[in-house]
Amino acid sequence: MIRRSFLLALALGASLPLAAWAEAPLKVVATTGMIADAVQQVGGDQVEVKGLMGPGVDPHGYRQTRSDIVAATRADLVLWHGLYLEAQMEDFFHDLERKRKVVAVADAIDKSKLRAHADYADKYDPHVWMSPVLWKDVVVEVQKALTDVRPDSAAYFAANAQRFLAEIDQLNAYGKKVLAQVPKDNRVLVTAHDAFAYFGEEFGFEVLGIQGISTQSEAGLNRIGELVNTLVARNLTAVFVESSVSDRSMRALIEGAAAKGHTVSVGGELYSDAMGEPGTYEGTYIGMLDHNITVIARGLGADVPERGMSGKLSAGL
Incomplete structure (x- = not known):
């Protein structure tokens, strides 16, 4: 059966090889629910997302579990927030970078847009998802990371990202x-x-x-x-x-x-x-x-x- 994503790409005028859409979904591990949602919105049926931190989980003190380590080492792509949010996991991610594609998606935000961290002189307030405008920068970084891993799906990821960014604009206007x-x-x-x-x-x-x-x-x-x-x-x-x-x-x-x-x-x-x-x-x-x-x-x-x-x-x- 022809994949829905392939049909969408055709509707958008994309010229992509059919073989690209026959690949298995990318296995993506994301730390927070907000990042996992961005991956799902941009990646669509080209991704299989595992979020490490569910409802009610505090990322500031979270430490990786044995199952988290297994999932991350088997993933095609690992996305974490950065900006010292997952402070207890930073060493794990830096070590994993030698073996897997690992990206701290919020670290890409222009630092001039960020607030200084009250407790650490060289850090920033990591809660950027509270601003729809700042979160759009993270969504774009998620799109880039997915495209780097699967460049043949670039048009599909771009179309999904543009749709999601428009929804975030609508949310900001409502707010x-x-x-x-x-x-x-x-x-x-x-x-x-x-x-x-x-x-x-x-x-x-x-x-x-x-x-x-x-x-x-x-x-x-x-x-x-x-x-x-x-x-x-x-x-x-x-x-x-x-x-x-x-x-x-x-x-x-x-x-x-x-x-x-x-x-x-x-x-x-x-x-x-x-x-x-x-x-x-x-x-x-x-x-x-x-x-x-x-x-x-x-x-x-x-x-x-x-x-x-x-x-x-x-x-x-």
């Missing part, structure tokens, strides 16, 4: 529209750790995290006390928990505000370092950011579509 409806005094995003700074820059929000850029940093009593005082002084009434970070510190923040006679509630749960469940809309990059944008806008006082940008979000947000 700009609904988040602009949040009253200016409410445009303060209080979260468990400092993962949303690029989001704040993109959409015009002040971001306050209990922990630092890495979840491995400690949330001290002084920091919680500072944030409690900020909530009270600025009459902020909503904070947000994260799916991949314990809510213990956030509960302490709410209790601290209550002790001062100020009521603070949870505005919703956000996806920070991991996406939603596989097979769900929130388990895709577009769905993850659609969820975050919609939950933040609603939690801070905006009137937003009940089911998000395209009506695909799960009910009961």
